[in-house]
Amino acid sequence: MTGLEVKDPERLYHRLKFIRAKRPEDPKNTFQIANIYYSQRMEDEAIKEYRRCLKLDPNFLPAKWFLSHVLYSKGYYDEAFRLVREIIDRKPEAAELFYWAGEVLLKLDEIETAKEYFARCDELLAIQVPRKTQMHYKMKFNPSDFEIR
Numbered sequence: 001m002t003g004l005e006v007k008d009p010e011r012l013y014h015r016l017k018f019i020r021a022k023r024p025e026d027p028k029n030t031f032q033i034a035n036i037y038y039s040q041r042m043e044d045e046a047i048k049e050y051r052r053c054l055k056l057d058p059n060f061l062p063a064k065w066f067l068s069h070v071l072y073s074k075g076y077y078d079e080a081f082r083l084v085r086e087i088i089d090r091k092p093e094a095a096e097l098f099y100w101a102g103e104v105l106l107k108l109d110e111i112e113t114a115k116e117y118f119a120r121c122d123e124l125l126a127i128q129v130p131r132k133t134q135m136h137y138k139m140k141f142n143p144s145d146f147e148i149r
Helices: 009-022 027-039 043-056 061-073 077-090 095-107 111-128 131-140
Strands: none
Touching: 009 027, 027 043, 027 061, 043 061, 061 077, 061 095, 077 095, 095 111
């Protein structure tokens, strides 16, 4: 459901809550409710629902991914990094995870460590992605921006 435009989020929200009431142990419904809150910029509610989802299934990686983004937007960088690090432990070949971890580390003023994560992202991209797409990532991060002069 993420990435889809929802024309009537309130109706969808009520439908998902109804479905969740019938199957409260299914984390997917809770995850979708969290996504509705996230898409509506209701961050505190989204955080509660993503946490609820992770209580039901601690290994639900998409919930960790989105929760890390919401926490980042609210300034909870330590927890955002912890979550993305947990995902990296499960998916060590995903370049976008290293890129995101690098972004979070920059907010934590961990510039040298961030550079290491960005470098790992570049290494993975060199293996996995055509050259044209790699330039998208490189344009966003220039290590010289962080050199001490």
